Structure formats: C-alpha cells, structure tokens
Amino acid sequence: MSLAKTRINPALDANWRLRAFIANYGVYIALLVLLLAAAVLTPKLYAVNTIAVVMRQASQLGIVAIGQTMILLVAGLDLSIGGIFIMTSIVVAEVTNGRDEMVIPAILISLALGALIGAGNGVLVTKRRVPPFVATLGMLVLVKGATQAYTRGVPGGFVPEVLDIVNQSWFVLSIPLLLWLGLNALFIFVLRGTAYGRKVYAVGSNSEAAHLSGIPVDAIRISVYILGSCLAVVSGVVLTGYVGYVDRFIGTGLELDSIAAAIVGGTAFVGGRGGLLGTIAGVLIIQILSTMAILMGLDIEVQFIIKGLVILGAVTLYSVASTEE
Amino acid sequence: MSEYILEMRNISKSFAGVQALKDVSIRCKPGQVYGLVGENGAGKSTLMKILAGAYKADAGEIIYKGQRREGASAGDVIDSGISIIYQELALVPRMSVAENIFLGREPQRAFGILDLKSLHERAAKLTARLGISMDTSLPVSELTVAQRQLVEIAKALSQNADLIVMDEPSAILAGSELDQLFRIISSLIAQGVTIIYISHRLDEVFRIADEVTVLKDGELVETRPIDELDRQTLVKLMVGRPLDEIFPQTDHEQGELVLVAENVSTDTILEGASLELYKGEILGIAGMVGSGRTELARALFGADPLTSGTVSLVGEEGALWTTPAKAIESGLVLVPEDRKSHGLFTSLSVRVNITLPILSRLTRFGIMQSQAERAIVEAARDRLSIVMASSDQEAQYLSGGNQQKVVLAKWLETDPAVVILDEPTRGVDVGAKFEIYRLMRQLNDRGIAIVMISSELPEVIGMSDRILVMNNGRIVGEVAREEATEAGIIELATMAGAGAN
Numbered sequence: 053m054s055l056a057k058t059r060i061n062p063a064l065d066a067n068w069r070l071r072a073f074i075a076n077y078g079v080y081i082a083l084l085v086l087l088l089a090a091a092v093l094t095p096k097l098y099a100v101n102t103i104a105v106v107m108r109q110a111s112q113l114g115i116v117a118i119g120q121t122m123i124l125l126v127a128g129l130d131l132s133i134g135g136i137f138i139m140t141s142i143v144v145a146e147v148t149n150g151r152d153e154m155v156i157p158a159i160l161i162s163l164a165l166g167a168l169i170g171a172g173n174g175v176l177v178t179k180r181r182v183p184p185f186v187a188t189l190g191m192l193v194l195v196k197g198a199t200q201a202y203t204r205g206v207p208g209g210f211v212p213e214v215l216d217i218v219n220q221s222w223f224v225l226s227i228p229l230l231l232w233l234g235l236n237a238l239f240i241f242v243l244r245g246t247a248y249g250r251k252v253y254a255v256g257s258n259s260e261a262a263h264l265s266g267i268p269v270d271a272i273r274i275s276v277y278i279l280g281s282c283l284a285v286v287s288g289v290v291l292t293g294y295v296g297y298v299d300r301f302i303g304t305g306l307e308l309d310s311i312a313a314a315i316v317g318g319t320a321f322v323g324g325r326g327g328l329l330g331t332i333a334g335v336l337i338i339q340i341l342s343t344m345a346i347l348m349g350l351d352i353e354v355q356f357i358i359k360g361l362v363i364l365g366a367v368t369l370y371s372v373a374s375t376e377e
Numbered sequence: 378m379s380e381y382i383l384e385m386r387n388i389s390k391s392f393a394g395v396q397a398l399k400d401v402s403i404r405c406k407p408g409q410v411y412g413l414v415g416e417n418g419a420g421k422s423t424l425m426k427i428l429a430g431a432y433k434a435d436a437g438e439i440i441y442k443g444q445r446r447e448g449a450s451a452g453d454v455i456d457s458g459i460s461i462i463y464q465e466l467a468l469v470p471r472m473s474v475a476e477n478i479f480l481g482r483e484p485q486r487a488f489g490i491l492d493l494k495s496l497h498e499r500a501a502k503l504t505a506r507l508g509i510s511m512d513t514s515l516p517v518s519e520l521t522v523a524q525r526q527l528v529e530i531a532k533a534l535s536q537n538a539d540l541i542v543m544d545e546p547s548a549i550l551a552g553s554e555l556d557q558l559f560r561i562i563s564s565l566i567a568q569g570v571t572i573i574y575i576s577h578r579l580d581e582v583f584r585i586a587d588e589v590t591v592l593k594d595g596e597l598v599e600t601r602p603i604d605e606l607d608r609q610t611l612v613k614l615m616v617g618r619p620l621d622e623i624f625p626q627t628d629h630e631q632g633e634l635v636l637v638a639e640n641v642s643t644d645t646i647l648e649g650a651s652l653e654l655y656k657g658e659i660l661g662i663a664g665m666v667g668s669g670r671t672e673l674a675r676a677l678f679g680a681d682p683l684t685s686g687t688v689s690l691v692g693e694e695g696a697l698w699t700t701p702a703k704a705i706e707s708g709l710v711l712v713p714e715d716r717k718s719h720g721l722f723t724s725l726s727v728r729v730n731i732t733l734p735i736l737s738r739l740t741r742f743g744i745m746q747s748q749a750e751r752a753i754v755e756a757a758r759d760r761l762s763i764v765m766a767s768s769d770q771e772a773q774y775l776s777g778g779n780q781q782k783v784v785l786a787k788w789l790e791t792d793p794a795v796v797i798l799d800e801p802t803r804g805v806d807v808g809a810k811f812e813i814y815r816l817m818r819q820l821n822d823r824g825i826a827i828v829m830i831s832s833e834l835p836e837v838i839g840m841s842d843r844i845l846v847m848n849n850g851r852i853v854g855e856v857a858r859e860e861a862t863e864a865g866i867i868e869l870a871t872m873a874g875a876g877a878n
Contacts, residue, residue, distance in 0.1 A: 245744055245745050245747075246740065246743045246744055246745060247736035247737065247739075247740045247743055247745065248743060250729060250732075250733065250736055250745070251733075251736070253722075253725055253729065254722055254725065254729070254733055257722040257723070257724045257725050258718070258719075258721070258722050258723070260718060260719050261713075261718070261719050261720055261721060261722055262722075262733075263680070263701060264678070264680060264701050264711060264713055264719055264720070265701070265705075265733050265734050265787070266700070266701045266702035266703075266704075266705040266706070266734055267702070267733070268700075268702060320724075324722070324724045324725065325724045
C-alpha cells in the first residue's frame with residue numbers, strides 16, 4: 053500500500069480529483085448555480101406559490117424519470133411513455149366517467165395495461181433483441197394508434213373531480229410532490245440496499261458477465277421495463293388530474309425530458325452507472341429553467357434552445373470529466 | 378544519421394497522479410528484435426502508446442530516423458513508418474481481408490471510385506511477402522484468430538512500416554501458429570524491419586529477441602543482450618525476487634468422482650465430449666484456439682444450451698442444469714476467458730463484483746446486510762492479497778492481475794465443488810501467475826476439482842493431473858501427467874481429421 057501512496061503526484065492528483073468531483077457532484081453544483089442565478093434574474097421564483105407550482109410540475113416529470121433512470125441503468129431506453137400517458141388519461145375518463153368512487157379501479161386497470169406495455173417492451177428488447185430505441189418507439193406508435201382506434205378520435209368520459217387534488221398545495225407540499233419524494237425514497241433504497249438493485253446495476257454494467265454470474269438477465273430487464281411503465285401510469289394519473297379533461301396530446305415531450313433529466317443527472321446512456329439522486333437534480337434543473345424562462349417572458353422556442361444547450365453542456369462536461377487521458 | 382532507428386530518451390508519464398513511467402530510455406537498431414518484458418502495470422503498454430502518439434509524454438524526447446519528433450498525432454506516426462499491433466485486433470469483421478489491409482488508404486481511380494482489382498493484387502502481394510497464402514476476398518469474420526493477426530501484420534507492412542510493435546501477439550496463438558509467427562518475424566527482420574516484441578512468455582523472448590528490456594513499476598530495470606541472460610535471471614529482474622518453483626506441487630490420491638459429462642454437444646463446434654472429473658484434481662484441457670475448449674467450458678456450465686448429452690454432479694441426482702444460475706447453485710462455477718467482457722463489472726465497485734453470485738446469502742427479505750457483506754469482502758481481500766484503495770473502488774482502476782483475483786474471489790465465495798478456469802493466467806504477470814497457481818493448489822487441498830483450459834503448454838503440463846486434448850470440437854485423447862510432453866500434445870491437437878478416441 054505504501055507503494056501506491058508514494059507514487060501519487062500531488063499536482064496531477066488534484067486534476068484527477070477535480071474530474072471525479074465534476075462527475076459525481078457537477079449536477080448539484082449546476083442546480084445551486086441556477087438557484088443563485090434565479091435569485092437575481094427571476095426573484096419571483098421564490099414566491100411560495102411559484103415554488104409550489106414548480107414542485108408539482110417537477111413531480112410529474114420526476115415520477116416518470118425514476119422509471120426512465122432505472123431503464124437507462126440496464127442499458128435500455130423507453131420512448132413509449134407518451135402512449136402510456138394517453139392510455140391512462142383515456143382509461144381514467146372512460147372507466148370513471150366522472151365518478152369519484154371509480155378512481156381506484158381505473159388506476160388499477162391503467163397499471164395492468166401499463167405493465168402489459170412494459171412487458172411488451174421488455175420482451176421485444178430481450179427475447180427478440182430489438183434495440184430499445186426501435187422497440188419502444190414502435191410501442192409508442194402502437195399504443196397511440198390503439199387509443200385513437202378505441203376512441204375513434206373523440207375521447208369520451210369525464211375526469212373525476214377528486215383528481216383535482218393534485219392541483220392543490222399546502223404551503224409548498226402537494227400530493228404529487230409527496231408521491232415523487234416517496235417513490236424516490238423507495239427506489240433509492242431498492243437500488244442501493246437490495247439484491248434486486250445490485251442485479252439492475254450488474255445487468256447494465258456487463259450483461260454477459262451478469263449472465264455468467266447466474267443473474268436472470270432477461271427477467272431483470274423485463275421487470276425494469278414493467279416498473280418504468282407503471283411509474284409512467286402514476287405520472288399519467290397526476291397529469292390527467294392536472295389537465296382535468298382527456299387530452300390526446302397529454303404529456304407530450306415528457307419521455308424526452310425524462311431521458312434528459314437522467315442524463316443531466318449523471319446516469320450513463322450505456323448503462324450500469326448513475327442513480328436517482330442525480331436524476332432528482334436533473335429534473336429540478338429542467339423544471340426551474342422552464343419556469344425561469346416563463347417568468348422572464350421568453351418565447352417557447354427560446355425555452356427549447358436553453359433546454360437543449362443545458363443537456364448538451366451537461367453531457368459534454370461528463371465526457372470531459374470521464375475521459376481517461 | 379545515427380545507427381539507431383528509434384531512441385526514446387528519459388520518457389516520463391503520469392496518470393491521475395500515478396507515475397506510470399519514470400525516466401525510461403530505450404533504443405533500437407534496424408533489423409533487430411527487441412523483447413520488452415515486465416509485470417502488468419510495469420509501463421510497457423504506456424511506453425508503446427507514447428510511441429504510437431496515443432499518449433503524450435510528460436517529459437523526455439523521441440528521436441526517430443534521426444529526427445526529434447514533436448507532437449505527432451497517431452496518423453503522423455503511422456505515416457512515419459511505425460505500426461503497432463495491439464492485443465485486441467482492430468479489424469472490421471464484415472470487410473474482406475484486402476479491404477481491411479487498405480482501410481482508409483484504398484487504391485482509387487478517378488472520382489474516388491475504388492480500384493478493386495489493384496486492391497486485391499496489392500493485398501495478395503503483401504500476403505506473399507509474409508509467405509502465406511490467404512484468399513484476400515474472404516471477410517475477416519471467416520478467419521481464425523491467428524489468421525486475423527496475420528492480416529494485421531500485412532496491414533502494418535502495407536503502411537511501409539520500418540518498426541512494428543507487437544503487443545502480446547502470442548497470447549492468442551498456439552503450436553504451429555506460433556511457429557508461423559516466428560517465421561514471419563524472421564523474414565521481416567531480414568528485410569530490415571525492426572520489431573519490438575512484448576510478451577509474458579519468456580520462452581518466446583529467448584527464442585526470437587536479440588536484446589531484452591525489463592521494466593518494473595514504470596522504471597527501466599535493465600537492457601541486456603539476450604545471450605547474457607538466462608531464464609532465472611530474467612525472472613528475477615522482472616519480479617525482483619527469484620521464483621524457485623514455478624509450478625507448486627501437491628501429492629494426493631485420486632479422489633471420488635464429482636462430475637460426469639456424457640456425449641455433450643452444443644450448437645457450436647463442440648461435438649460429443651465426454652469426461653469425468655475427480656475430487657481435488659486438476660484436469661487440463663489443451664488444444665488450439667478454436668478447437669472447442671471454451672465451448673466445452675460453456676457447455677459444462679450451462680451457458681450454451683446442450684443439443685445432446687448430459688452433465689451431472691455426482692451426489693446431486695437429477696441435478697441437471699440449463700442455466701448458469703442453476704450450475705452455480707449446484708456448485709459449479711466458470712471463470713471465463715475474457716476477463717473484461719465476460720467476468721468483470723468494470724463500472725461497479727470491487728465489493729459489488731465479489732458478492733454478486735452470493736446475494737441470496739447476504740440478504741434478508743431481499744435487503745442487503747451490508748455488515749456481513751463488508752466482512753466477506755475484507756476476508757477475500759486478505760486471502761487473495763488483492764491490492765486496491767478500498768472495496769468501493771471501481772474494478773476498472775485495478776491492475777490486470779488484481780482484476781483476475783477479484784473474479785476468482787467472486788467465485789470462491791460461492792463455495793464451489795468444481796471450478797472451471799478458462800485461461801486463468803492470460804495477460805497476467807509472472808508474480809500474479811505464481812499466486813494463481815498456488816491458489817489452485819489450495820483449492821485442490823480443500824477437495825475442489827478444477828478444470829483448467831490453457832494455451833500455455835508448460836502450464837498445462839506443470840499443473841494438470843490429467844490432460845484432455847481437443848481438436849476440431851472433439852476430445853481426441855487423454856494424457857496422464859507423467860507421459861505428457863509438449864510435442865505429444867501438439868501432435869494430438871493438430872492431427873488432421875481426428876475423430877473421437
């Protein structure tokens with residue numbers, strides 16, 4: 053051990069530490085900088101009402117991003133989320149038809165259908181070896197098509213009033229925020245403290261070695277896709293309550309935002325590296341940027357440009373930080 | 378112009394605060410073979426990557442063909458006549474031999490149209506210069522590993538290389554393939570080409586090198602003409618201490634039968650393999666690369682589904698397995714050949730790597746018991762003397778020998794009855810090799826049966842109690858240790874049209 057110590061060169065060591073620091077904590081620093089910038093540029097962000105709204109919206113994205121992060125951890129990707137939002141929205145409206153007491157059955161049916169979609173993604177990716185991008189894109193089109201065929205383009209039913217609860221805040225707390233925090237706590241524990249979490253990382257890090265270590269690689273992958281779809285259903289219910297009617301374009305763009313949040317948060321696109329704490333920071337960065345842009349009265353186009361720059365900046369930083377000379 | 382084609386003077390280089398090279402100088406005359414040896418992490422590859430222009434030295438200078446080289450890119454280096462053949466061959470599998478040789482420098486006619494006729498003519502000329510015959514229109518994916526390596530050498534020649542670096546070229550070769558490589562090296566030096574030959578196999582260095590440079594811990598130990606060296610001295614220079622007994626021996630009676638495989642075939646080259654394995658023995662599997670050795674290991678382990686035959690552990694009646702998970706549960710483990718791609722989780726910590734197959738033992742209701750886990754990892758670290766900063770360190774930052782120990786530790790924690798080792802010492806330095814041999818003996822003493830696949834015949838003969846020889850997907854013979862000779866095994870392994878014995 054003394055050998056290893058004597059070979060440390062202090063100057064280069066500092067450089068290496070800086071890189072490791074950026075890779076591990078860069079996203080939190082970025083979030084902090086953004087919050088400081090907001091204090092100057094858009095102090096309105098710190099109004100209690102605004103914080104409450106930002107957190108409710110961040111939760112919609114954040115719940116999906118939990119699933120997306122776990123799917124990315126097994127070297128996958130899920131683009132079918134948009135279809136799941138629409139499916140959930142229609143099921144909730146049709147099954148309840150505005151009746152509050154039918155909300156629970158509607159959610160259960162949505163979860164079952166979501167799990168089916170997730171299983172479909174997982175089976176295509178594992179058993180048929182379809183690349184995740186293609187498989188889940190195909191599933192997105194399929195589910196969207198199926199919902200339109202079912203509704204014939206004119207969705208019926210009403211969103212029950214009880215779901216309006218997702219739009220209420222007590223101080224900054226709200227049902228979506230509590231859901232987001234609770235699910236994060238649950239899945240952070242699952243990833244870090246359970247055998248299942250270990251297997252998720254192992255499959256993403258090296259699937260062949262995982263197979264040879266006796267891990268049921270396909271089953272783990274499929275289970276993660278199912279989890280991701282079920283989390284999308286939860287987010288879809290929140291979104292449905294937020295919108296208050298059946299919207300064929302509900303949650304458009306959240307699939308890409310969820311990928312962006314995970315990547316900005318340090319989860320590797322190739323799997324096996326990253327986690328949910330980073331994703332929380334990634335979600336907040338994306339949500340706060342959008343809100344700041346609105347508060348500053350910027351056009352929607354400008355918002356997209358800023359979002360794009362942030363994503364590109366983050367991945368560039370990570371690649372610089374992780375480059376071995 | 379000086380008599381040296383290459384001089385690297387006082388080269389130093391550090392990574393992430395670790396000094397990889399310190400004040401190393403080498404020089405090469407044209408038409409000579411220079412052996413470059415040292416343990417893993419000694420700095421051989423770093424030195425060659427600096428030569429290749431892949432890394433920039435922190436200090437020192439390179440003088441090539443009498444000129445001081447300044448900030449050359451990898452492309453400039455190739456253009457100047459230096460070619461490096463890495464262990465991991467860099468060929469495009471779907472492209473033909475000729476296309477690979479001239480990749481990026483294809484002969485063209487007007488308007489950038491490929492001149493395929495000239496492409497194949499020139500490729501054929503190059504393979505003729507190597508003294509081999511090869512259909513240059515075959516895709517590289519159809520070639521054996523040895524043939525692919527020849528394509529890399531042809532590619533180097535096509536770049537008019539005056540200096541060729543071969544990084545462990547023999548790691549993937551055996552028997553006659555190796556002889557062919559040495560014939561080619563001889564003809565190249567006769568043509569005035571300089572070769573720098575990196576290898577862990579000292580016999581080869583003695584066979585072809587004119588001069589040997591030894592590196593240790595990033596520093597130059599010595600450069601000496603080969604005829605002033607013997608094997609003992611060279612090992613001592615590399616390891617810093619003598620290795621009296623390379624292959625540790627134990628005396629033991631043949632134990633009880635533990636594993637029986639009957640008439641095993643899979644959807645690979647493997648056909649009708651049968652074997653018996655006894656407690657506490659080492660069964661060596663010899664044969665050329667591609668003879669079905671790895672396929673046999675995977676079949677025994679359940680990694681490839683069997684198309685015929687059975688594998689069973691004695692005493693576990695009816696315990697047949699079709700997946701690695703079941704094999705591990707029954708007490709049979711496989712340490713795969715390709716450490717980086719099949720054995721190790723490079724982006725995960727050493728701790729996670731080691732405990733992965735025994736998670737069920739370390740969890741209660743699926744929740745990790747981290748105290749117990751850390752205790753197991755600490756014990757494994759002490760037992761195998763794994764050198765690491767902490768058990769939370771990512772496995773990718775460990776040296777090759779320590780990575781191999783992590784993979785071994787992972788399997789030993791499963792408390793197996795049978796361990797299959799596929800090339801356990803490939804790419805591992807002399808010191809770590811000895812530790813692995815000793816570990817194998819310790820496992821034998823605990824009654825664990827070992828199946829060892831190896832391309833290194835001295836290792837197979839030195840360690841095995843019995844040796845099975847494979848040829849073309851079949852087991853063609855069994856040799857007892859007392860009767861085993863390298864010549865005899867090679868004859869069995871290369872016999873044409875050999876069938877089942």
